[in-house]
Amino acid sequence: MARARDDVRQALRRQVADRAEALWEVALRLHADPEYAFAEHRAAALLTSELERAGFAVERGVAGLPTAFTARSGAGGPVVALLLEYDALPGLGHACGHNLIAAAGLGAALALRAVPETAGAGTVLAVGTPAEEGGGGKAVEVEAGVFDDVDAALMFHPGVYDWARAPLTAQVQYRVAFHGRAAHPTGNPTEGVDALAALVELFNVLAALGRRLPEASHVQGIVTHGGTATNIVPEYAEGLFGLRAATTRALQELTDRLRACAEGVALATGTTTEVERATVRYEHFQDSEPLSERFAAHLAHSGIALTPPAPGVYLGSSDIGNVSTRLPAIHPFVAIMGADGSDHTPEFAAAAASSRAREVLLAATQALACTAADVLLEPGLRRAAWARHRAEAAA
Known part of the structure; x- marks a missing residue:
């Protein structure tokens, strides 16, 4: 049985290798034509056309998002999802390497369909996930049920480290507004209630709070409206605040503290305040260790060794977190x-079209395909992944 499984993995690696040039061409086309959050029309068209040509059943516009899609091969369970990101950064292009993520997910899906043992073992689902850089396509897809009944969600991310899992925090942005009363600062200063002064005081309070926050938690804000003229006491002021925390629960606690701080400042300054969520909340990433260990083992076949992340280092946030808190998922760097x-x-954008990126694309695609095959063919691995997932969720 083990020998037969090795034969399947070898077949998958050959399928990926045979497609190496075509996958690199997809990666370069995406790189040369960057598109941004929820407007990745050409990228989605390119990827879905490749999947449709290979026989996948494609559904476009899933979750009410014009540039989101699913492509399905096979029927019944188990179900393994390969996640394709393809949005870019305004002004920087593919400076996060999503062109490589999309090409890798595409290549793994095509290889799995081409090998009889994996093509007939369940369902391979390629999921097009727009707007990771801002907008949270995966979070919207989760809520729409795209990942219901999926056993595992797999992707890799290009980076500057070789890490088996992603230390990704939870994050959200809130708009905080203060309402005061306009007045002339010399003609009738006592009639004014300075909304900008209230907003500035909130920044001071949050600075003091920041010194007592736990590791990985912070609040960073900017002033988005501070008045209209220097000779008018501002009756309205507004700030936008980004909140991060190591876990989704800690982020909620931080959100509650932001609200309490704003309300306290309003009470002290005679203003009124509004605190409203401004973005989709990205949840923290919950790694599936049984699956990430498999990916690392398969990647080692190509000579790339993954290690655990460095303690105390966090690499931002991603909407993969919203997927990972619902089902087993991996996001190695x-x-x-x-x-x-x-x-x-700009340097990373250039690296995403480099010869090293091409080598990583081939290796990561093969490792994704082999890991997905393990999910499809090994009930014990699926049970272990779900047991670990439920234990993490209950902790």
Whole structure:
């Protein structure tokens, strides 16, 4: 049985290798034509056409999102989902390497359909997930039921580290507004209630709070409206605040503290306040260790060794967190440039079309295909992944 499983993995690697040039061409086409949140029309068309040509049943516009899609091969359970990201960063293009994520998910899905043992073992679901950089396509898809009945969600992310799992925090943005009363600052100063002064005081209170927050928690704000003229006491002021925390529960606690701070400042300054969520909430990432260990083992076949992330280092947030808190999921990082670099930079955008990126794409696609095959063919692995997932959720 083990030998037969090895034969399946070898067949999947060959399928990916045979498609290496075509997958790299997809990655380069996406890289050369960056599109942004919920407007990735050409990217979605390219990917769905490739999947449809291979025999996948494609559904476009899923979850009410014009550039989201699912592509299904096979029937019944188990079900393994491969996640394709393809949005870019305004002004920077593919400086997060989503062109590689999309090509890898595409290649793994095509390989799985082409190998009889995996094509007939259940359902392969390629999920097009727009707007990871802002808008949270995966979060919307989760709520719409796209991942209902899925046994595992798999993707990789290019980066500057070779890490088996992603230390991704929960994050959300809130708009905080203060309402006061306009007046002339010299003609009738006592009639004014300064909304901007209230907003500034909120920044002061949050700065003091920040010194007592736990690791990975912080609040960062900007002023989005501070008045209209220097000779008018501002009757309205508004700030936008980004909140992050190590877990979704901690983020909720931080949100409650932001609201309490705003209400306290309003009471002290005689203003009124509104605190409203401004973005989709990204939940923290919950790694499926049984699955991420399999991915790491398969990636090692290509000579890339993954390690645990460095303690105390966090790499931002992603809507993969919303998927991972519902079902077993992986989001390993594989380096396409040195650790002295950073994503969301012009240098990383260049790296996403480099010869190293091409090598990583081939290796990661093969590892994704083999990990997906393990999910489809090994009931014990699925049970272990779900048991770990439920234990994490209950902790």
